[in-house]
Amino acid sequence: MIITRTEFLLRTRLDQQTLEVWIEEEWLSPEPADPEPLFSEADLARAGLIRDLQGDLGVNKEGVGVILNLVDQIHSLRWALSNRIGSARTEE
Amino acid sequence: MKDPYEILGVAKTATPDEIRSAYRKLAKKLHPDLNPGDKSAEEKFKQVAGAYDLLSDTEKRRRFDAGEIDATGAERQHERYYKDYAEAASGRRYQSASSGFDDFAQQDDFLAELLRRREQQARRAPGADRSYELEVDFLDAVNGATRRITLPDGGSLDVTIPSGIEEGQVLRLRGKGAPSRGEGPAGDALVAITIRPHRFFRREGDDIIVELPITISEAVLGGKVKVPTTTGAVMATVPKGSNTGTTLRLKGKGVPKRGGGHGDELVKLKVMVPSEPDPELETFLSGWTPGSSYDPRRDMQS
Numbered sequence: 431m432i433i434t435r436t437e438f439l440l441r442t443r444l445d446q447q448t449l450e451v452w453i454e455e456e457w458l459s460p461e462p463a464d465p466e467p468l469f470s471e472a473d474l475a476r477a478g479l480i481r482d483l484q485g486d487l488g489v490n491k492e493g494v495g496v497i498l499n500l501v502d503q504i505h506s507l508r509w510a511l512s513n514r515i516g517s518a519r520t521e522e
Numbered sequence: 523m524k525d526p527y528e529i530l531g532v533a534k535t536a537t538p539d540e541i542r543s544a545y546r547k548l549a550k551k552l553h554p555d556l557n558p559g560d561k562s563a564e565e566k567f568k569q570v571a572g573a574y575d576l577l578s579d580t581e582k583r584r585r586f587d588a589g590e591i592d593a594t595g596a597e598r599q600h601e602r603y604y605k606d607y608a609e610a611a612s613g614r615r616y617q618s619a620s621s622g623f624d625d626f627a628q629q630d631d632f633l634a635e636l637l638r639r640r641e642q643q644a645r646r647a648p649g650a651d652r653s654y655e656l657e658v659d660f661l662d663a664v665n666g667a668t669r670r671i672t673l674p675d676g677g678s679l680d681v682t683i684p685s686g687i688e689e690g691q692v693l694r695l696r697g698k699g700a701p702s703r704g705e706g707p708a709g710d711a712l713v714a715i716t717i718r719p720h721r722f723f724r725r726e727g728d729d730i731i732v733e734l735p736i737t738i739s740e741a742v743l744g745g746k747v748k749v750p751t752t753t754g755a756v757m758a759t760v761p762k763g764s765n766t767g768t769t770l771r772l773k774g775k776g777v778p779k780r781g782g783g784h785g786d787e788l789v790k791l792k793v794m795v796p797s798e799p800d801p802e803l804e805t806f807l808s809g810w811t812p813g814s815s816y817d818p819r820r821d822m823q824s
Contacts, residue, residue: 463650472607479555479604505608506617
């Protein structure tokens, strides 16, 4: 599903400036498009994670970047592992 | 649900600060996005977050302590977590580059192949589609034309409008959308067509409708008249004794059909009396007596 910038701000209850910082930090990378970038459900959930990290978990700005990077690596690994397992099963 | 104090592991007398720090400690361990594969962490986190929601709100905590409310339903309802999307197509672009697996990939052909394919896929992913709107003249829509759209970024796009295009139709111009982020093809441009109405032509399916005013004498005596069509004027014969509403059909003078051939043009005649008083016509008509059987309002008599 495609979400416009306005809808994204509304649903995440973020202000414009915060969103710009998040995009600048590459915590979020919406799909570039005319006239403004488009967001996905994944971006929405990711914004929820960032909010949890900064709010409830008390992580500072540098920490958020580090955590997101590691989370992204975990998902890459999980993806590779599940593919590896999937292929092992088909070979059996 | 269990006692919220017990869930957070704090005493009933704990200060708000103690509650917050106990919650943080647990949340860091249990947050579902930090435990993407652990279903039980997600369940526990819901309870912990719910307990914290209850105890961090002074009013709710007071009412709970007073026994006015219980902890039922206090589990926090969270929108879906990032982990639920991370491996979907839209989340996959956040995954880190395959260089993170270099050490494994060298020892595992399958993994190497997998990563190579994925990188290729990412590189070859097409760019996004872009949508435009284009308003075209009625005759251009019927006959076809080429129009240029000026893009927001200053560029331009030549759009070939096929003859016979209809209102609301969307033209897809391959490769005219956003460029790919990698080496893939560009996305498509989607051009939605709206059609400006014409001064006197109308369209019904593949037929063109036009209302043609004629004089009384052309109506009574018949004759050749010039009729506009979408491809230029043609001569048509008005039959003797035509009336307002009489329709002439000009075969093949309508809209080009998609499968070949053309619709027709329907010419609806409209008899016009001169708008300026015409003494000659008045004199002539005062000397004219319609036949006794002629009554134009006969059908209206009850």
